[in-house]
Structure formats: C-alpha cells, structure tokens
Amino acid sequence: MIAIYAIARATVLELRRQRLMIVPFIGILLSLVVLAAALLLSDGDLQLQEGDAELAALVTGLGAAVGGTIYAAIVGSGLIAREISAGTMLMLAARPIGRWQIIAGRVLGSSAFLLGVLLFVCASYSVVAMATSGSVAPWNEPFIAFGYGAPAMLLGLTFGIACSVQGKATAATGTAIGLVLFAWAVGIYAEEWRIERHSRSFLTEEVRDRIDSNDALVGPAALGVARVLPFWVFTKGAQHAIEQHERYQYDDAYIRQLDAPIDTTRSEGMSMGYATGVATPLPAPVAAAATTDPNAGASPELDPAVGEELGVPIVSATGAPAVGSPDDAFTPRTLPDTPGQEAYNCAEYGGARCFLGYKDAWRVRKFDRVEPMHEGVGLLLAWLAIPLWMGIAMLLLHRRRDLT
Amino acid sequence: MTEPSDALLSCRGLTRTYRTRWWRPNFTAVDSVDLDVPRGSAFALVGPNGAGKTTLMLMATGLMRPSSGTALIEGHAASTSQARRNVGFVPEKFQLPAQLRGRDFLKLHASIAGIHGADQVRRIGEVAEHVDLSDRLDDRVGAYSKGMQQRIAIAQALLAKPRVLVLDEPTSALDPLQRKLLRDTLRRVHADGGTIVLNSHNLAEVEDLCDHVAILEAGKIVASGALRDMVERTTRVRVRVRGWTPDLEATLTERVTIDALHHDDANTSFTASIKDEDAAAWIAHQVVSSGAWLFELAPSGEGLEDLFVRTITGSHATGASSPPAAPATEPEVGA
Incomplete structure (x- = not known):
C-alpha cells in the first residue's frame, strides 16, 4: 500500500506541473466569457435569457461531462505509454512491487488530481452562476454536475490507462478519445430509446408503430450495451447539467401555480438540446411526423385520453409563432379561445415529462418512479466500471512480455 | 568456470x-x-x-x-x-x-x-x-x-x-x-x-x-x-626514436626482443616484448644515453578490443560459437 501511495503521490506531482493543466482553466475562462456575454445581453436584470442560458448550459454541461471526460482520457492515455517509452517503467518494474501496484498508484494519483480539477471547475462556475443569476438557486447545480461528471471522468481516465498499456502514447490517446466518443454516442442513442419507450404509452398507435418499425432492434441493443458498459453516464452527465441549467430558468413554482394546459401544437424535436443529449422531446420520427404547420389542429401524436386521465386539457394554439422565432418554445403563449390563459409548449421542453403535465403527473406516473432508479443504476454501474477498467489495465500490463 | x-x-x-x-x-x-x-x-x-x-x-x-x-x-x-x-x-x-x-x-x-x-x-x-x-x-x-x-x-x-x-x-x-x-x-x-x-x-x-x-x-x-585469463598476458611496448644507430640496436637486443623495426625519413619505430616496467625504463635510458631522441614509449599489449575483434571475426569466419584459441604467448626475455 505504501508503494501505491508513493506512486500516487509522484503522479500528482507530475500532473500538476504538466501543460495539460491549462485545459481546465481554459474551460473556466470560456464559461466566464459566455456568462459575461450573457450578462451584457440581459438588460441588466441579471437574468439570463433563454438562448443565453442554453448556450451557457451547453458550454458548462458539455465541458464538464464530455470535455472533462475527453481530458481525462488524454491524461490517462499518456500515463503508462509515456512511462514505457521513457524507460522509467523499467526502473519501477525492477523494484519489488507487482505491476498491478504501478497501475493502482497511477490511477489513484491521477483520479485524485482530476477530481480536484473537476471540483475546482464546478465551484468556479457555481460562484459565477450565483453572481450572474442573482439568486441562490443555482449553487448546487455544478455539484450535481460533479456527481455525474466524476464517474464519467474516472471512466475516461481508466479507458485511457487501459489503452495506454498496450500502445504508444499517440495511438493510446486516439483510441481512448474514440472510446469516449463512441460511448457518448451509444449513450445518447440508448437514452433516446429509453425515453421513447416510456413515453410511448402517451402516444397514438400510429406513432407507436412508426417508432417500433424504426427502432425494433437497435434501440434495445444500444440500451443493453449502455447498461453493460455504463456509457449511459456520459450522456446523463451532460443531460443533467443542461437540464438543471435550463430548469432554473423556469421556476418550478411558477409552472406549478400556472396549472396550465399542455399545448402540443408544435412538436419540433430537433432542438440543440436534443442534439447534445438533453432529455429529448418527442423522438425524431415523431417529430418528423408532427405537423410542419403550426396552425394545424391538435397534434396527432398525443392521445387525448391521456389528457383526460391527467385532467389536463390538450389544446392547440392557433396563430402560434413560427418555428425558430424568438417567441417559440419557452415563452408562454395566450390561447386564443381562452383569453388570459397561458399554455406551455411542451414539445421543446422536458420531453416526456412535460407530456405528463410536468409537476403533478410527474409524481404519480411510473416515469416518476422509474427515472430516478434509472439514473441511480446508471451511476452505480459507472462507479463499478471504474475498477473493472482498472483491472483490465492491470491484466494487460501483467501480460505484457517486455516493458520497452 | x-x-x-x-x-x-x-x-x-x-x-x-x-x-x-x-x-x-x-x-x-x-x-x-x-x-x-x-x-x-x-x-x-x-x-x-x-x-x-x-x-x-x-x-x-x-x-x-x-x-x-x-x-x-x-x-x-x-x-x-x-x-x-x-x-x-x-x-x-x-x-x-x-x-x-x-x-x-x-x-x-x-x-x-x-x-x-x-x-x-x-x-x-x-x-x-x-x-x-x-x-x-x-x-x-x-x-x-x-x-x-x-x-x-x-x-x-x-x-x-x-x-x-x-x-x-x-x-x-x-x-x-x-x-x-x-x-x-x-x-x-x-x-x-x-x-x-x-x-x-x-x-x-x-x-x-x-x-x-x-x-x-x-x-x-x-x-x-x-x-x-582471456587477454594475452605478454606485455609489449611501442617505441619511436630519432637518431637510431646500429650500436643502439645492438644494445637493446641484449635485453629485449625487437619486432617490426621500421625506418622512415627521420624516425625509427619498433615494438618490443618486455618482462616488466623496469625493462621499459631501461629502454628509455639506453635511447637517451645513446644521444637519440625518444618520441614515444607506450604499452602495446593485446587489450580487450583486440580480444573482441579477434573473437568476433573468428566467430564470423568459423561460424562456431566456441571461443577461438588465444595466440601463443611470446617468450619473455629477461635481463
């Protein structure tokens, strides 16, 4: 154990003085620039506008969950490969320790270093978010992002170390980054499929058939892969960070008090959030099936029986703004038939949760019970996968015939 | 072994x-x-x-x-x-x-x-x-x-x-x-x-x-x-003088064996097998006493490099892995 600690300590000392350290500071700087720009555009009321919030969320959420993971993979991929090519691995291996202890020490030291960097980035963002939002609400969001980002980064790190054992540093870096991006893509698809599956009960039969025909096999397969190798966490981290950031823009209490009907006129699914793994609105096939005519009648996707069950009227707002206009999606609109009554267009925001009437139905629906469980399982699998990948790296180093 | x-x-x-x-x-x-x-x-x-x-x-x-x-x-x-x-x-x-x-x-x-x-x-x-x-x-x-x-x-x-x-x-x-x-x-x-x-x-x-x-x-x-045990044990010296005379040669051959005597325009060089360092000092003394100039007196025994070259070239020639025989030791000529 002392040997492992000694190697871990040396790893931290090496990493903290490397040029790679500049990357998280660039990330923080970028976030600050975005937030500062948003502040300047906010008419001085310290409230970020929708597009600004989305961009800020994109930068920080992606930065923490995906960029941080890629950064960790780069750090990990250099640790062992460079040591082998530098000849210092021979000096270590000539000591009376097992090769597995070398891996353990490197993982421990680099994990401590990366988690420290992640915590620093999250804390810095928290300070800036509080300052720019003018409220206390967002202070915990970066730490929730830390909770998702930590296993993601450590998984990226162990991916990198496992790749690093077998190849040269450059090849190992490329392979590790490729693994992370592949994991992210699989995770997005798996998450999409899972939400579609849960939201299908609220969809018309016609749309269900369309979904089934498109995703009969690929969806379950992706979900299976994402469960076995917890790629899911890579999207969940980004997803949660972005969702949380968006959510604070739309005060829960305000939405609850509104008791608004669900307007399903617009069902455009391809928002920027969708593309980046945010909890999706309607899945793409449904979105494509949705009307391109915002003035059409009630959306064919949503089963009116659902509305009756929820006790929420399903309406279609005529004269709704065109897609892409500044007043789309997130801005409450006045229904023409019910003067003074506003509706939220759920198609863009919140996806299946919104279809459930957001807050009230969320409590009673299966989705409410299942979703936290899925997130918990995903996180647990991610944490369990870290020692699994570390074991893979140890085995690969043990089997390596020579260390030159 | x-x-x-x-x-x-x-x-x-x-x-x-x-x-x-x-x-x-x-x-x-x-x-x-x-x-x-x-x-x-x-x-x-x-x-x-x-x-x-x-x-x-x-x-x-x-x-x-x-x-x-x-x-x-x-x-x-x-x-x-x-x-x-x-x-x-x-x-x-x-x-x-x-x-x-x-x-x-x-x-x-x-x-x-x-x-x-x-x-x-x-x-x-x-x-x-x-x-x-x-x-x-x-x-x-x-x-x-x-x-x-x-x-x-x-x-x-x-x-x-x-x-x-x-x-x-x-x-x-x-x-x-x-x-x-x-x-x-x-x-x-x-x-x-x-x-x-x-x-x-x-x-x-x-x-x-x-x-x-x-x-x-x-x-x-x-x-x-x-x-x-592997390097030849005989000690040899390499000498270069100016003013070589037949009398000097006769004096030196009384004690040492002179090999490879070579004359160029001004200098004469040779190698000699000697028993010990005293013989080397004696050579220097005789050269200087005769009025000649001593330019070089240096060891010239077989070293590791000679052994290395001999062994490697020998193994290339024979294709054998057994060590080639060391050269016969030159007889030591004492006083």
Whole structure:
C-alpha cells in the first residue's frame, strides 16, 4: 500500500506541473466569457435569457461531462505509454512491487488530481452562476454536475490507462478519445430509446408503430450495451447539467401555480438540446411526423385520453409563432379561445415529462418512479466500471512480455 | 568456470524469440544463453550492435519474460519480488519525469523499496553524496544535464543497497569528465563488495572497471571468463626514436626482443616484448644515453578490443560459437 501511495503521490506531482493543466482553466475562462456575454445581453436584470442560458448550459454541461471526460482520457492515455517509452517503467518494474501496484498508484494519483480539477471547475462556475443569476438557486447545480461528471471522468481516465498499456502514447490517446466518443454516442442513442419507450404509452398507435418499425432492434441493443458498459453516464452527465441549467430558468413554482394546459401544437424535436443529449422531446420520427404547420389542429401524436386521465386539457394554439422565432418554445403563449390563459409548449421542453403535465403527473406516473432508479443504476454501474477498467489495465500490463 | 554456488546471477538456456510477419521466420534475439555472474565481480557484457546484450540483461533481471529458460538471482527466480529486492537497475535510455525534483524522484523509489521515515532521509543523503548530487537534489530533474540524470538514476538503483547493480550502457552520451565520475562511483560500489553487471561499447572502460567479461554475438555467448585469463598476458611496448644507430640496436637486443623495426625519413619505430616496467625504463635510458631522441614509449599489449575483434571475426569466419584459441604467448626475455 505504501508503494501505491508513493506512486500516487509522484503522479500528482507530475500532473500538476504538466501543460495539460491549462485545459481546465481554459474551460473556466470560456464559461466566464459566455456568462459575461450573457450578462451584457440581459438588460441588466441579471437574468439570463433563454438562448443565453442554453448556450451557457451547453458550454458548462458539455465541458464538464464530455470535455472533462475527453481530458481525462488524454491524461490517462499518456500515463503508462509515456512511462514505457521513457524507460522509467523499467526502473519501477525492477523494484519489488507487482505491476498491478504501478497501475493502482497511477490511477489513484491521477483520479485524485482530476477530481480536484473537476471540483475546482464546478465551484468556479457555481460562484459565477450565483453572481450572474442573482439568486441562490443555482449553487448546487455544478455539484450535481460533479456527481455525474466524476464517474464519467474516472471512466475516461481508466479507458485511457487501459489503452495506454498496450500502445504508444499517440495511438493510446486516439483510441481512448474514440472510446469516449463512441460511448457518448451509444449513450445518447440508448437514452433516446429509453425515453421513447416510456413515453410511448402517451402516444397514438400510429406513432407507436412508426417508432417500433424504426427502432425494433437497435434501440434495445444500444440500451443493453449502455447498461453493460455504463456509457449511459456520459450522456446523463451532460443531460443533467443542461437540464438543471435550463430548469432554473423556469421556476418550478411558477409552472406549478400556472396549472396550465399542455399545448402540443408544435412538436419540433430537433432542438440543440436534443442534439447534445438533453432529455429529448418527442423522438425524431415523431417529430418528423408532427405537423410542419403550426396552425394545424391538435397534434396527432398525443392521445387525448391521456389528457383526460391527467385532467389536463390538450389544446392547440392557433396563430402560434413560427418555428425558430424568438417567441417559440419557452415563452408562454395566450390561447386564443381562452383569453388570459397561458399554455406551455411542451414539445421543446422536458420531453416526456412535460407530456405528463410536468409537476403533478410527474409524481404519480411510473416515469416518476422509474427515472430516478434509472439514473441511480446508471451511476452505480459507472462507479463499478471504474475498477473493472482498472483491472483490465492491470491484466494487460501483467501480460505484457517486455516493458520497452 | 564459475561454480553455480558462487554465482549471484545465473541464467540457463535463456532464449528470446520475436514473432515477425507470418511469412518470415521468427527472429531469435537471444539463443539458449548460459551465464553465471560471480558474486562480488564487475561483469561486462560486450558485443556488436544487435547482439542481444540488452535483451539478455532484461531477461536476467526479470524485466522481460524469456521465451524459454530460467534466470535466478540469489537463488530466486528473477521475476519474483524476492529476487528484485537484490537488484538495482539503470536502463540505457531513459527520460526522467522532468516535473519531479531529484529528491521526490529518490523518495518515490525509496518508498517503493521499503525505506521510510528517517531511514529514507538518511539513505537519500548517502546515495546523493555517493553520486555527487547532494547540492542539486531540490532542483527539478528537467534541469539536470544528461550526466546528472545518469547519476541520479544510479542513485535510485543504489538506494536499497542492492546485491547486484545492473547498468545498460551507463556511459553512453556522457562527456569524458562525467564518464570518469561515473567510473569512480562504480569503483566505490565494487570496492564495497557489490556486484556490477554492465554492458558497454566502451571497451577501454570495461577493461578498466571489470574483471569478468562475456562476449555476445548474434544472441550467443562466444567467449566468457575472467578478463585476465582471456587477454594475452605478454606485455609489449611501442617505441619511436630519432637518431637510431646500429650500436643502439645492438644494445637493446641484449635485453629485449625487437619486432617490426621500421625506418622512415627521420624516425625509427619498433615494438618490443618486455618482462616488466623496469625493462621499459631501461629502454628509455639506453635511447637517451645513446644521444637519440625518444618520441614515444607506450604499452602495446593485446587489450580487450583486440580480444573482441579477434573473437568476433573468428566467430564470423568459423561460424562456431566456441571461443577461438588465444595466440601463443611470446617468450619473455629477461635481463
């Protein structure tokens, strides 16, 4: 154990003085620039506008969950490969320790270093978010992002170390980054499929058939892969960070008090959030099936029986703004038939949760019970996968015939 | 031949084969090598480039898995922790982590070697003193010269007081002063009873430092043993004078045998077999007394380089792995 600690300590000392350290500071700087720009555009009321919030969320959420993971993979991929090519691995291996202890020490030291960097980035963002939002609400969001980002980064790190054992540093870096991006893509698809599956009960039969025909096999397969190798966490981290950031823009209490009907006129699914793994609105096939005519009648996707069950009227707002206009999606609109009554267009925001009437139905629906469980399982699998990948790296180093 | 019980490091049938393309035969870097390194010796592995010296050294110290054969250190298999407790290793090519301070680097290896607390501090001070780096320990390794990096690498190898110190080309890329400092360090280690195994292309240094040598060629040992037994024992001197006279020649031939007498425009040069240093001094005295000028009087015996060339070219000519016979010893001519 002392040997492992000694190697871990040396790893931290090496990493903290490397040029790679500049990357998280660039990330923080970028976030600050975005937030500062948003502040300047906010008419001085310290409230970020929708597009600004989305961009800020994109930068920080992606930065923490995906960029941080890629950064960790780069750090990990250099640790062992460079040591082998530098000849210092021979000096270590000539000591009376097992090769597995070398891996353990490197993982421990680099994990401590990366988690420290992640915590620093999250804390810095928290300070800036509080300052720019003018409220206390967002202070915990970066730490929730830390909770998702930590296993993601450590998984990226162990991916990198496992790749690093077998190849040269450059090849190992490329392979590790490729693994992370592949994991992210699989995770997005798996998450999409899972939400579609849960939201299908609220969809018309016609749309269900369309979904089934498109995703009969690929969806379950992706979900299976994402469960076995917890790629899911890579999207969940980004997803949660972005969702949380968006959510604070739309005060829960305000939405609850509104008791608004669900307007399903617009069902455009391809928002920027969708593309980046945010909890999706309607899945793409449904979105494509949705009307391109915002003035059409009630959306064919949503089963009116659902509305009756929820006790929420399903309406279609005529004269709704065109897609892409500044007043789309997130801005409450006045229904023409019910003067003074506003509706939220759920198609863009919140996806299946919104279809459930957001807050009230969320409590009673299966989705409410299942979703936290899925997130918990995903996180647990991610944490369990870290020692699994570390074991893979140890085995690969043990089997390596020579260390030159 | 070293008795197995006297050997600190012992290899039997060590072989390392590399797979190449499927349509090409496998490449054998080391071919069934038997090697015994006597306890307390300074042992050198020499051979042409690509002979397999580094591969053999790595297998003997458990840092590379052989395709077949065994390597033992103090009776333990070289790949085990017990064996590695007795080994200090310095690779040929290495680049120490530039961000670490020298002291941190030594602390890392001391901790891994099981040296902690006050013992660690004391031992780090001792090895730093040994390699003359005490005043540079708090500098970053990235600021060290190549020679300093080599010395701190040796320092890390000495931390655990290893029974055997293994060095792969320790003086390559060092300037003459750094080489001398390194040789002095290794002499101290040897004088303290340590066993040294090194491989080197610098045969003059090997001859200066080592008392045992093994010559490796194409993965096989073609000659090995105590250096003094392998190198021709006759001492010869090379002389160059100006003002050579027949009387001087007659005087010198009374005591020494003159070979290869050669006259050019102004100078005369020859080699002579002598019994001891007194004969060399006598030659100098006779030349000066005769009125001639003495330009050169230098040893010209067969050294390790001659042995190396003789052995390698001999093994190329015969294709045999047995050592070629040493040349017949010239009769010593005394006074």
